[in-house]
């Protein structure tokens with residue numbers, strides 16, 4: 001078994017569910033101390049108990065915070081350093097999809113909310129974590145973008161704007177911080193079966209969402225949804241020292257769908 005995170009401190013936002021939880025489990029198995037952040041404290045407790053099952057000696061702190069609140073972000077970064085001593089790796093992942101609608105019908109409040117969480121939240125996270133990493137002289141960051149951050153998907157004005165913004169932030173900061181030994185990358189997941197995607201399918205057809213899901217993945221070259229643990233394996237690699245030279249770039253994990261004509 002790999003132990004790429006022995007003695008390392010890994011900070012994860014959106015750790016209560018889906019991709020954040022799957023990544024926490026993978027990284028805990030490899031020896032990390034974890035600082036887990038989410039808006040939902042009950043879901044954080046659930047992730048912690050799953051972590052303790054796979055890694056009974058793991059050191060884990062839980063921080064309930066809203067990533068769209070700059071002060072709360074500054075606090076989760078400070079609390080992580082105060083309690084665990086440093087931040088080796090940061091999975092800057094919390095996000096929401098928002099309601100689906102044509103651009104002309106897309107709600108102004110909805111747009112602002114999605115951007116506040118998905119884009120401002122990622123920027124605040126990088127702003128405070130990079131200060132710590134620059135002083136340390138090492139670190140790795142993975143920001144969660146989306147296929148909706150590299151392609152047009154439709155009906156997702158807020159999501160598309162925010163995720164394209166995450167890709168832009170990743171390229172910009174990766175160029176700035178490579179000289180300090182810090183690598184920054186984004187992932188662009190396609191449809192991965194998490195509570196977010198289940199919610200999205202239910203928006204399309206509440207009574208028949210599983211059937212809608214089957215049709216949804218039909219154009220995918222692999223004809224299936226991705227699994228959260230598949231993203232966990234990728235993020236663990238990208239956050240590890242093995243991936244230090246991968247910087248300022250975006251990596252799709254989507255069964256090949258975003259390259260299909």
Ligand SMILES: NC(=O)c1ccc[n+]([C@@H]2O[C@H](COP(=O)([O-])OP(=O)(O)OC[C@H]3O[C@@H](n4cnc5c(N)ncnc54)[C@H](O)[C@@H]3O)[C@@H](O)[C@H]2O)c1
Pocket residue numbers: 013014015016017018019020037038039040043065066067068093094095096097117144145146147188189190191192193194195196197
């Ligand atoms: N599942 C997919 O198919 C998919 C595809 C592309 C990108 N993504 C992105 O992956 C990330 C994780 O999504 P997921 O599928 O695991 O969703 P999820 O809903 O299962 O998990 C997201 C977590 O983020 C938390 N969260 C939401 N708003 C928050 C806030 N303001 N502050 C702190 N925490 C907050 C939620 O409580 C939840 O625990 C998101 O950024 C999402 O946009 C997901």
